[in-house]
Amino acid sequence: VARNPLASPDVIGVTHGAGAATVAALSFNAVAADALPYVSVAGGLAAALLVYVCAWRGGLHSSRFVLVGIGVSVALGSLTQLLLTKGDYLVAQQAKVWLTGSLNSRGYEEAGPLVVVLLVGLPAALWAARAQRGASFDDDTATALGLRLGRVRLGLTVLGVVLASVATGAVGPVDFVALLAPQIARRLTRTAQTPLLSSALAGALIVVVADLLARRLFSPVELPTGVLTAVVGAPYLMWLIVRTRSRSGGISS
16 A cells, blocks of 8 residues: 555554554453454554554655654554553553563464454455555556555555454564565565465464474573564564665665
8 A cells, every 4th residue: 555665564553553452451441351352453443544644645655654654653652651651560561461462372262353354354355465456556557547546545454454453452463574474475476566365374474483483492481472573573674774765865866
C-alpha cells in the first residue's frame, strides 16, 4: 500500500496500537483473557486509521506514511510504558513478558482464534495476492489499468492490520518478522512484487527458528522469541534505512 519496505506493522504503529490496547485492557482488568485478541485487533485498526488519516494529504506518499507511523509508534510506546508504571505490579510484570513477544506456555487455546481468522480471511488473502500487484504500480498506471485504487488500498490495509493484530494478540508483538519475511521471500523468488504465500512461510520459519534458539541458546533460561528477532531485525532495519536514503539521494541528485 505504501510502496515502501519500511512500512511494516511493527514500524508504522500497528503492533504498538495492538499492544497498547491489550496492556490497557490488562491494567484496568476491562475484559476477559479470551477477549484480548479482539482488543488487539481494535487497537491495531485504530492505530492504522490514525496513521492513514495523518499521512493523507491529497494522496498517500510513502515517506510521509512511514514517518507518521514511526511517530505514532513512539507515542503509543510511551502510553504503554505509562500504563505499566501506573498499573498493578503483577499485571505489569505479566504485560511486560507479553510485550516482548513470547511463545512460552502458548498452546492450542491461543492457536484456535488464529485458525478461525485465517480460514475466514483466506478468500480475502487470495484476493490480496492479485490486488497487491496492481497496487504496487504508481497511481497513474494503476488508474489506467482500471484499478479502483482507493478501495483496493483500503481493503489491503484492513486485511493486513487484522492479520497482524490477531497475531499480536496471540503471542505479543514479535518485532521485525513482518519486516524481514517479505524481503527474504522476494530475494528467494526473485520477483518484483511481494509474494504473499512465500512471505507467510518465511515469517513462520523465522518465528519457529527464533523460538527454538530462544529455548536452546541459554538453557535452562528461556528467552522470549521477540528478543531473538529484534537482535537480527534491528541491524537489518538500520541497513534498510541507509540503503533507502542513499537511493533517494542518488535519484534527487
